[in-house]
Amino acid sequence: MIRTLPLTCSRCGKTISAQDHLYYQDDFTVQSFQDIKLICDDCIRAWKEKWQIASADFHEKNYVLTVTITLKNGTVYENMDCTPMEDTESVVTGEDIPREAQHELYKYYVAFAQKREAQQIKDCFFTNREGGKMSADITTVGGEQYDNLVFYVEDGYLKTEQDVPDYVMDGLVTAYKSYLAQEEMLSTASQPVPRMPQRKPMPESQWNTGESFGSGNATGGFGRQNRNPFGGF
């Protein structure tokens, strides 16, 4: 059956006079050729003109990278999920943006990544102070130095006596946690370590993978959330 597809722009409604190509919106909900969303040259031009990036601020939290983009026309897109693509040197966002803008965005991303790298903590040395306090000597990858940074833990939170940037605080918390873990390991190394239950061969039908096995687990102090105290089956 022969049908007609009217060449109408899905954005502005104007009739499109096509030369050698058509623009259309990539849309997975489109089931039929007739529902294809065509876009005229004028709308494409306006879209590209609109996507002139004035600034882009990247943020990373819990391994989720987002970006807030301000366009030269004043439009702000806040906290968009985004993915940097190294091979094409572009950043893909939830919003449809022109390729030129994706490349432009990548430059902002590289600057962000370099800064983030420089803010990583390279060295951190701890010293015990009186009154249960500690101090740290910190050097960042970028060469920033924070010496004699006195801190203490209150209500489960690490607090410093002087104000430090967030990235120093984050790095200090991470370094101190691993310091404590190491201390704990060293102090238990000299004492007999509670033994893990031994594996006993048993018929497959008796393997229990449910919670009912957990009595020794909850109070066992092995620090595991593993539901199966024997693990690994």
Ligand SMILES: [Zn+2]
């Ligand atoms: Zn149009």
